Amino acid sequence: MFSLEGITNTVHEWLNNHFSPTLALLTEFVLVGVAAIALFALLGLGLVWMERKVAAVMQIRLGPNRVGPKGIFQTTADTLKLIMKEGLTPDGADKFLFNLAPYIVMIVAMLILAPIAFAKNFQIWDINIGVLYLSAVSSLSVIGVLMAGWASNNKYSLLGAMRSGAQIVSYELSAGLSVISIVVMTGSLSINDIILSQQNGWWIFKGHIPAFISFVIFIIAVTAETNRAPFDLAEAESELTAGFHTEYSGMKFALFFLAEYINIFIVCAIGATLFFGGWMPLHIGHWEGFNHVMDYIPSSIWFFGKTIGLIFLIMWFRWTFPRLRIDQLLNLEWKYLLPISMFNLILMTIVAIMGWHF
Amino acid sequence: MVEEIGTNTEGDLIINVGPQHPATHGVLHLVLTLSGETIKKVEPHLGYIHRSIEKMCESLSYRQFIYVTSRMDYLSSHINNHACALTVEKAMQIEVPQRAQYIRVIMDELTRIASHELWWGAMAMDLGAFTPFFHAFRERETITDIMEKTCGARLTMNYMVPGGVMVDLHPDFQKDVKSFIQLYKSKFEEYNELVTGNIIFQNRMKGIGILSKEDAISYGCSGPVARASGVHCDIRKLYPYEIYSQLEFDEILDTAGDSFARYMVRLKEMQQSIRIVEQLIDNIPEGEFQAKTKAVLKLPKGEFYQRVETARGELGVYIVSEGGTTPYRIKFRSPGFSNLSALEHMVKGLKIGDLVAAMGTLDLVIPDIDR
Amino acid sequence: MIAMTNEELKIKLTEFLPTITFEEGGEWLNVFVTPRELRSFVQKIRTSEDVLFDYLFCLTCVDWKTHFNIVYHFSSTTYRHNFVLKVKIDRANPEIETVSDIWRTAEMLEREVYDLFGVKFLNHPDLRRLIMPDDWQGWPLRKDYEDAINMIKL
């Protein structure tokens, strides 16, 4: 049976047999880095293509269909174009911060990748405070956005960055609370433990209504956190032309663009891990036969399937809804999502204490 | 122009929206004074697409000047042409054949639907929803196809001539219009599902950009903008031209005066236009499509004014004639110009997002404002 | 709420200001007022319950080479009657009182007329070029305006 775990183990053994342990470890570091960057590139290409196709079909269009079969190399062509473009730095900009900002955003996106389990026993770093790490690092990206907006010396950028700051800081709260509600159930912050606790069913089914509510809140909050429509106020193109990345061009713009899609992937991966069991196949209670059949599907396919399903959901939002206004956005968080998720956390705690879940 | 860069003395942010900005649908230039996100002042700067049509028309003959007016409000170019043709006919007392009148009214109403379709999509796009734009274009495209078949062009048709219409209807016209009406009726519910009922949309529109009845009159607003504030101003009802007096349709009025009211008025207006087309399409009388006119038109000395209802409001054509073959002075009273002047009043104290929403419901066409 | 005919309007308007003169012809009543009496006259027609001309739907200027005519088209949203007000002003030094405080729409319309004809509207709150660039020379819609670069004579 094909398994990603097998590959890592083979590579590990081969390296240790042929080189000294230090060299083997260093090589593994490099390999992991290369793999992460390759994944980024692939995800960027794939998700941008997917977004364009989803948007096109919902808008009764065909979408990209010129470069490659069904236009799958369209993004490659776009990237080539962006690489060849001049990366302009405006005259009045703070040049250091202006050029640093896209890298900050990108590095933050890369950092969050660490504790995510892509398949069974296939994880860069199984940190025991995985969930805490995720929410701590993911809120760092706002610094990059603020930096970009401030350093551009453009009023549209500044407004976009300020909006984005207010938005991400607010929505961190309810995203965090809905994550905690799952932590309450499992009693562990480790991603691996959370996945293993869904051995006999995913939390979204096991956790009754509270889990479903926290899933809905989580999806709304992460849509806002990644600056996606209908919460794309930071780059609201009909109001602020392009928001915080108005002044960026060429590859620097491409990094922002890529980071947006990587962030979507990561938050959807977290959502899939917490609520849909990550790589855990669909198991229902004690139906041994059914569970056994499900186990035949490789765990990585489960993980990517769930994640892409959630990504599709977020794209579906984007191509259906109009944008909120900034005060409505904050109202939604502070008047609706936060109270609901607090109340929901209490419910969840009761469910966990009483052992009402399966 | 110094104060348009940076901030003013009170520390307010001054920001240029346009002339190239996604929400201004063209080259409108607004200078906003912002305190944070709150709008303190909106100052329109016009002229980026000013072609001085009024001056151009002074050297064009009465047959030639009609085509220029298609370029003013290009979304209701039929109705602009109609207004010009009507003015010339009124001045020369040309009797327009019944068939031509029917054709003209059907074309006007189809243009109105097409214009509102585009507005609907563009306004939803201003609010950040992209999908409605393409859905609106599906229906609009059918109308442009009908126009192309009969008039020979898709946007600037130049189909009206003094005395009637340029060519007779295409043989397929009635069939095509009927199938369009069917398509439109089957898709109309989608508009409500996708946009009107949406809670985000309603929150963005309700109670935003309120224009009271008194202000609407004082600012000279017309069309759906004024009707949403409760002003009776449908020229088709008040000063009927052609065969509008014989038709059954309602003047859509709302009293709220906010963005949502303007939105609803336009949506309902589309259905009234469908109603008008349905009444006429089976009853187009046989006969001449153009009255016999002289090759060279000469207007008698005097002043002539004709008001028509375009998709955006009241269009007035004011011709001062010295008795020659060209107008001495021509003035187009464009609806967008007056509607734009009410913008600052509507959005003062609101957020940038509201400015975009309110501007979307004004349905501005910049060449119409600049002329 | 019955619209007055042109004859009735003629009588009514003469009551407001006996010095007005009328011009025959046209669909609507054409009334001439001197620039000095314009303000008091328009205030009366705006506020008087009998006529209530609250809707200024067109304001423009006609260059007659010897003088300018400022042309106001008024309508009443209550009674639905219309009339045309004309004010003859000097062409060498075109000045007229603004009506923008009575009809708000006049603010933009007067700026347009100022921009294209060079008519100064006294007491206008913000009389600047509206359409042409701020540093433009000349008044494009005047009959004697010549622009060798931008005007193409066919």
Place this chain on the structure above:
Amino acid sequence: MFIKDYIKDVYGAVKSLLTGMRMTGYYFTHHKEIITEQYPDNRATLHLAERFRGEVVMSHDENNEHACTGCSACEIACPNGTIKIINKFDITPEGKKKKAIDTFVYHLELCTMCNLCVQACPTDAIKMAQNFEHSVYDRSKLTKKLNKDGSKLREGIE
């Protein structure tokens, strides 16, 4: 009461959002609703309306004869100065001078396709063609000569 309204609000809001999503979801699953026309690929099947106004052409018959008498009616009717007619005088066999066109100059770059010239033509010599792909790399190519070389006036047209 407050809680009831609050829940009602949330329910109504979620319902309206789901209605919208159902619609886009419908289009996502129904690919036959796609209306895109793949323009340069469908040139073969592209059907243009016969009245579509693309450019002014002069129709010539198989004997390379046209119907233009050079009366300049179109030139006068044109609002933009798109048409310029240069006349010459032919000597007929009887020795009389006869007016005929030398060059029918048509500036496509100035033309607005208003159809006034076609309407003005007394002999139906010019008509509107359906060609709409006018882009060229050199602007001077847009100035066209409509009468073909060596063409002459058809017999019987005055």
